[in-house]
Amino acid sequence: MKKDKIIYWLSTALVTVGMLLSAYQYFNGTYMAEAYKQMGYPDFLRVEIGIAKIIGAIVLLLPVLPSKIKEWAYAGFGILFFSAALTHFLLKDPTERIITPLVFLMLLIVSNIYYSKVSTKNK
Known part of the structure; x- marks a missing residue:
């Protein structure tokens, strides 16, 4: 059980730190605004995704929230990561830009699998 908790918290922490750093770049980096423009996405989408990343990271980190809410965060991040990888692939971006969202x-x-294991054992 201790191993499961360590794997869960480590994988969750890596995802949430990545999303919070990414959200910071979405709001404070002119690079991201320019990148969204080059990809053909409207600027408001960058803001919406930045806000969603912050909310999703908080949801994954707070253990007191119901599992149904966490499931929505997992699903949202899953769609986000897949969409990011697909976008970078279709734009023929460098390989590391395609692989990074797939790593996340x-x-x-992993976080979701171990969340299920840890939350089941706590009941």
Whole structure:
């Protein structure tokens, strides 16, 4: 059980730190605004995704929230990571831009698997 908790918290922490740092860049970096423009996405989408990343990270970190809410955060991040990888692939971006969201997707899957194990054992 201790191993499961360590894997859960480590994978969750990596995802949430990544999302919070990413959200910071979404709001404070002119690079992200320019990147969204080059990809053909409206600027308001960058703001919405930045806000969603912050909310999702908080939801994953707070152990007191119901599992149904956490499931929505997991689903949202899963869609986000897949969409990011697909966008970078279709734009023929460098390989690291395609792989990075897929790495976060794998971490998210690990977090979700171990969240299920840890939450089931706590009942």
